[in-house]
Amino acid sequence: MIVDVNAYLGHFAFRRLRHNTAASLLALMDSKKIDKAVVSSAAAITYRNAQAGNEEVAAETSGHRDRLIPFAVINPFYAGWQDDLKICHEEFGMAGLRLYPKWHNYNLSSPCCRELVTAATERGMVVSIPIRVEDNRERSWLLNIPDVPLEEIVELVKAHPKSRFILLNGLGYTGSPLGRKDNGLPSNYAVELSRLSAVLANEIGQLITNLGADRIMFGTGMPFNYPDPALVKLEVLDASDPDKDKIRSQNAASWLRL
Amino acid sequence: MTIRQSSAESQTRLSRRTLLKGSAVALAMGAAAMPSARGAAVERPAPGTPSGTPPKGRVIDCHAHLSHRSRPTWEADDRKLIEAADKLGIDQLCCSTLTPRQPATADGFRECNEWTADAMRRFPGRVLGYCYVNPGYGREALEEIRRYVGERGFIGIKLYNEYTCTEPVVFPVVELAIDLGVPILHHAGHSHYFVEEQPRLTDGGHLAELARRYPEAMLICAHISGGGDWEWTIKALRHASNVMLDTSGSVTDDGTVDMAAAVVGVDRLVFGCDSSMTAGVGKIRGADLSAQDKEKILGGNMMRLLRRRKA
Numbered sequence: 001m002i003v004d005v006n007a008y009l010g011h012f013a014f015r016r017l018r019h020n021t022a023a024s025l026l027a028l029m030d031s032k033k034i035d036k037a038v039v040s041s042a043a044a045i046t047y048r049n050a051q052a053g054n055e056e057v058a059a060e061t062s063g064h065r066d067r068l069i070p071f072a073v074i075n076p077f078y079a080g081w082q083d084d085l086k087i088c089h090e091e092f093g094m095a096g097l098r099l100y101p102k103w104h105n106y107n108l109s110s111p112c113c114r115e116l117v118t119a120a121t122e123r124g125m126v127v128s129i130p131i132r133v134e135d136n137r138e139r140s141w142l143l144n145i146p147d148v149p150l151e152e153i154v155e156l157v158k159a160h161p162k163s164r165f166i167l168l169n170g171l172g173y174t175g176s177p178l179g180r181k182d183n184g185l186p187s188n189y190a191v192e193l194s195r196l197s198a199v200l201a202n203e204i205g206q207l208i209t210n211l212g213a214d215r216i217m218f219g220t221g222m223p224f225n226y227p228d229p230a231l232v233k234l235e236v237l238d239a240s241d242p243d244k245d246k247i248r249s250q251n252a253a254s255w256l257r258l
Numbered sequence: 259m260t261i262r263q264s265s266a267e268s269q270t271r272l273s274r275r276t277l278l279k280g281s282a283v284a285l286a287m288g289a290a291a292m293p294s295a296r297g298a299a300v301e302r303p304a305p306g307t308p309s310g311t312p313p314k315g316r317v318i319d320c321h322a323h324l325s326h327r328s329r330p331t332w333e334a335d336d337r338k339l340i341e342a343a344d345k346l347g348i349d350q351l352c353c354s355t356l357t358p359r360q361p362a363t364a365d366g367f368r369e370c371n372e373w374t375a376d377a378m379r380r381f382p383g384r385v386l387g388y389c390y391v392n393p394g395y396g397r398e399a400l401e402e403i404r405r406y407v408g409e410r411g412f413i414g415i416k417l418y419n420e421y422t423c424t425e426p427v428v429f430p431v432v433e434l435a436i437d438l439g440v441p442i443l444h445h446a447g448h449s450h451y452f453v454e455e456q457p458r459l460t461d462g463g464h465l466a467e468l469a470r471r472y473p474e475a476m477l478i479c480a481h482i483s484g485g486g487d488w489e490w491t492i493k494a495l496r497h498a499s500n501v502m503l504d505t506s507g508s509v510t511d512d513g514t515v516d517m518a519a520a521v522v523g524v525d526r527l528v529f530g531c532d533s534s535m536t537a538g539v540g541k542i543r544g545a546d547l548s549a550q551d552k553e554k555i556l557g558g559n560m561m562r563l564l565r566r567r568k569a
Contacts, residue, residue: 015489015511016513017512018512018513019512134509134511135485135508135509136485137447137449137453137484137485137486138449138485138486138487138488138509138511139449139450139451140450141450141451144451194510195508197535197536198536199338199341199342199345199346199535199536200335200338200339200342200533200535221510222512223512224511224512225510225511225512226510226511226512226514226540226541226543226544226545227544228539228540228541228543228544229510229536229537229539229540229541229544230536230540231540232346232536232539232540232543233536233540236342236345236346236536
C-alpha cells in the first residue's frame with residue numbers, strides 16, 4: 001500500500017492544476033498505484049476565507065473517503081476559526097490540518113497559532129505544515145511568500161510536545177536541529193519526502209539514520225507536482241524493505257489511524 | 259584500473275542487476291564501449307502505451323555537473339553522480355565543472371575543463387564534457403573551446419551567467435560553436451523580479467533573440483524546471499526552432515514537460531537533471547507522452563544534436 005500525505009484538490013490562484021478533482025486525482029492515483037492520499041484545498045491557500053475551500057474539499061471527497069483523507073486549512077488569524085475547526089472535525093470528519101503561516105500572514109509563534117495547535121491536538125488532529133507551496137523563483141509578480149523557516153518549526157514542536165506534526169515540501173532538515181540525531185526535540189514530528197534527495201546527498205538516508213524510518217512519510221505534492229519523482233525516490237532509496245514499508249504507508253497509517 | 263574505478267564499476271553491476279529491464283549495449287559518444295543502464299528512467303511505460311516495451315535508446319542527461327575540486331569530497335561526489343546515474347538508468351551525463359563563483363577567471367575555467375577531461379578518463383563512456391568558458395575572456399575563451407572541443411572530444415560549450423547571451427561579447431563563442439557543429443548549453447531562468455545575484459541572467463526571450471541572430475546555432479535553454487516561471491520560458495521559446503529546452507531542475511511541477519511538448523514539440527526537448535536526479539527522471543516518467551516521444555526526450559534528441567558535430 002502507498003499512502004501519500006501531501007496531496008491537494010481544487011484550483012490554485014497562480015497556475016492551472018490538472019488532476020485537481022476527486023475523480024481525476026483518483027484516476028492519477030490508480031495509474032501510479034497510490035492507494036490513499038491526504039488532501040486539502042489548494043484554493044484555501046489564497047482564499048481570504050479558507051473555510052470555503054474546506055467546504056469544497058469536504059463535498060469533493062464525499063463518497064471517496066476510503067481513499068481520500070481530507071485535511072482542513074485553518075487560518076487562525078481569521079474570524080471564526082474556532083467554529084471552522086469544529087465544523088471541519090465534527091461535521092466534515094477531517095483528521096488533520098494544514099497551516100500556511102506565510103501565506104496567511106501570521107507566525108508559528110503567534111498566540112493565535114499556538115491556540116489553534118492546542119485546540120487541534122485536543123481533538124486528536126494531526127497538524128501538517130507545508131514549508132512552501134511552490135518554488136519562490138516562479139512566484140507571481142503580485143507576491144513574495146517566503147518558505148517557513150525551520151527554526152520556527154523547531155520552536156513549535158518544542159512548545160507542543162503532545163501534538164503531532166507532519167512537515168511537507170521541505171528539505172535541508174539535516175542542517176537544522178530537526179534532522180539531527182539526539183537533537184533533544186520531542187519525536188512528535190514526521191518529515192515528508194517529496195523534496196528530499198534519495199541519491200547524491202541522500203537526505204532521506206541521513207534522516208533514516210538520524211531520526212529513524214518511523215519519522216519519514218511518503219508524499220508527492222500532487223497535483224502541484226508530478227507524483228513520479230517521489231515514487232522514483234522510493235524505488236532507488238538505499239533502505240531496507242521494512243524501512244521502505246514504513247515510509248511507503250505504515251507511518252502514515254499509524255498516525256492517521258487508517 | 260584504479261581502486262576507485264573498480265569500486266564504481268562494482269557498484270554499477272550491483273545496481274544494474276537490481277534495476278535493469280533492458281539489455282542493449284551502446285557505444286559511448288566517441289569510441290569507448292559502455293554498458294547500457296536501463297533503470298528507473300525508462301522502466302515504466304507511460305499510461306496508455308504498451309507495457310513491457312521500454313524505450314530502446316540511450317538515456318543521456320544533457321545537463322550534469324562534476325564537483326569542483328576545492329570541495330574535499332569532490333572525488334566521492336563524482337563517484338556518487340555515476341552511481342546515481344546507474345540507479346536511475348542514465349547511460350551518459352553531459353558534464354561541466356563550474357567555478358565556485360562567477361565571473362570565472364580564465365585560469366578558473368581552464369582548471370575546470372581539465373578536471374572535466376580527467377572525469378572523462380575516469381568514467382569512460384559515461385561522462386561527456388562541456389567546455390565551460392567565460393566569454394569575457396575573448397581570445398582565451400575561444401582558445402579553450404578549440405582545445406577541448408576541437409581536440410579533446412568535448413561535446414559542447416557551457417555558458418553560465420557571466421553575460422546575457424545577447425551581449426556582443428558572446429557572439430564569437432556562438433560563431434565558433436557553429437563552426438565546430440556543437441551545442442551551447444546556456445544557463446537560463448526567468449523570474450518576475452530582478453535576480454540580484456545574477457544581474458546578467460539569460461532567459462528564454464534572450465535565447466530566442468540569439469537564435470534569430472544565429473539560426474544555424476544549436477542552443478539549449480538550461481533547466482526549464484530550474485525555478486523560474488517555466489510557462490513563460492516555454493512560451494518565449496515557441497518560435498525559436500533552433501533552441502532546445504532542457505527539462506532539468508529541482509522543480510517537479512506537474513505539466514511542465516507536457517506543456518513544453520505541446521508548445522515547442524517533443525523534438526526540441528532534451529532530458530536533464532542538473533543534479534536533481536530523481537526530479538529529472540520522475541518528470542519524464544510522469545509526462546503524459548508516448549514511449550516513443552519519451553525516447554526522443556531521454557536521449558534521441560540529444561544524440562541528433564551530437565551527430566551534427568563537424569569533423
